[in-house]
Amino acid sequence: MGGKVILFVICIVFNNMEIVGNKTVMRCINKIMKIGIPRALFYYYYFPLWEKFFKELEQEVILSNPTNKVTIKMGVEAAVDDACLPVKVFHGHVMDLAEKVDAIFIPRIVSIEPGRYICPKFLGLPEMIKFNLNDLPPIIDIKLDLYNKKASILEHFFKIGKFLNKSRAEVLKAYFVAIKNFAFYKNYIRLYRKIPTEVFNNEILNYDDNNFKTITNQSKPCFKVLLLGHPYNLYDDYISMNLIKKLKLYNVKIITYEMLSEKKIFQGAKKLSKEMFWTLGRNILGSAFYFLDNEKVDGIISVASFGCGPDSLVGELLERRVEKEYKLPFLYLNLDEHSGEAGFNTRLEAFFDILEGRLTSESNFSSLR
């Protein structure tokens, strides 16, 4: 038994998980496993999907603690210098999980739609983690690559199932439940214009039609602000210095790209002179153009992390286009571990002074638009 565990660990270390399919090896972990999901990066996109899938396979899902001072400190120390803040934070979250779980789920996400890629740092994430951190439990680093049209997302889940020693039938069942639930979640967000983490935290992840009805419109918001940036920056309250909460204090109606369907994002992205290479950047630009063309938006806040390659281009494209075509107040916030909250708040306050100024001087308002 003990030998098999060691053999199993060796297999994980020396092979990609894909070939660890040997049943004699796998049997030893045929129990309820504690699967750790770091509360960072793709957690903010796929948590409802992953959680449901693992739960359906009767595994326990454990999340790392919300980002805090310790997470950041550990992450920044462990990660390579040139990584962006969210990747450094991810390291901290993995370290937070290390002693609490049997395996950590860090899928190698290469591409999530045909013809487009995710930022290269996601491709190398499992390696970055393995080489920067020691004493980790097994890492589930199954590849997800849908770049090729023929690639199937199901194959990705089968491989995860294989790691957990589950039959294809069990995986298939879990997959369909999870994917249906995920579709429901996405619709819910679009319909009620919710921030993903609001839905995560309320733990109404078992959506049913009753949840749809319980939402009522509260007090009327003053401003509608388009909030652009990566979910792992925007919704991580520590990284974003409580941006969402602060916006709520200003009584702002926040709109983000999650509130649009793929079709609408596609429609918006058509305004680009050239096809966008990165999925995430394209989502940001496509949704921005769609919202700006189809809805009345009072202002735009764009959040990027210092050192983000794709964002340096996406942000620039966006800012120029907004300046030329839409003439809306635009606030660019750049975040890294050295960011001071005082400067951040000052910018935010001044931005809302601009919005209010435009509101109170109607004549100027119309001439600016």
Add this chain to the structure above:
Amino acid sequence: MKMKCSLGIDVGSVSTKLVLINEENDVIEKLYLNTAGKPIDVIVKGLKILNDEFNSSIEILAVGTTGSGRQLASVLVGADIVKNEITTHAVASLEEYPDTQTILEIGGQDSKIILIRNKIVADFAMNTVCAAGTGSFLDRQAQRLGIPIEEFGKMALTSTVPTRIAGRCAVFAESDMIHKQQMGYKIEDVIYGLCQALVRNYLSNVAKGKEIRPPVLFQGGVATNLGIKKAFEEELGMSITVPQHYNVMGAIGAAILARRYIMQSKSKKTNFYGFNVALKDYKVKSFECKGCANCCEIIQIYRDDKIMARWGDKCGKWSSSIAV
């Protein structure tokens, strides 16, 4: 009858400014003090000076605070409004020069650009990760060269062949300056070269891509530096104006906004604690909250052993536990 005045306090990183304005927005008195890392002491000192000078002859109608220490100042004096420095700078400029379209502001550690269109702020930017070219850096260079900071700008004007200095980074600018001095370049050429480098740096980092339309105002502590002003004019190809009260514009703006706020309705009275607060005993104590892994450092402000305010926590557990 006592003159009705509004008080504006701007607590910056390097200097603290106190301004008294009358009902016509004329500046009655302005104080420009070194913060010297002790904002509380400086505010108290400023209030004492104002008290000795005016106490019997003026009545404080409204008080506004601004600058990076605006919260602290607000707690100490009882402010009616607490406003960010971008808005206050714009308000003060528009009061004096209603046609202003662009404001360049360089202070001790912050530099910003404010674009004004149709008499309202349309856009702004602040320096992000780099403080190269702000007042602190110029101070340090003046000190290193043994030139009083007041003479620094004038000296730059005497330059005939400005030296090219790499201004992208304050550390490298300094080594480049030293190198150029050792090569034998004249000191005034090096100084004006530095001014040009800082202006280039400002335009490419802070004002990046923003349309600078005249009339342009140049304010903040650095606006006193004639070399920088000249370099701006050369680079932009337009004349720029330095307002009379260039170094206290933020405080003026805060005072104006505070009065406007009080005047909104007759029932509103100022929160100002009176000049007597300057005689009280202020203390700051801090401790580390052990409530969660964030270990926030909580700052507590005491007046005569009574807690006035707390902040520094991320969750709001401490700051919301007493009314500020």
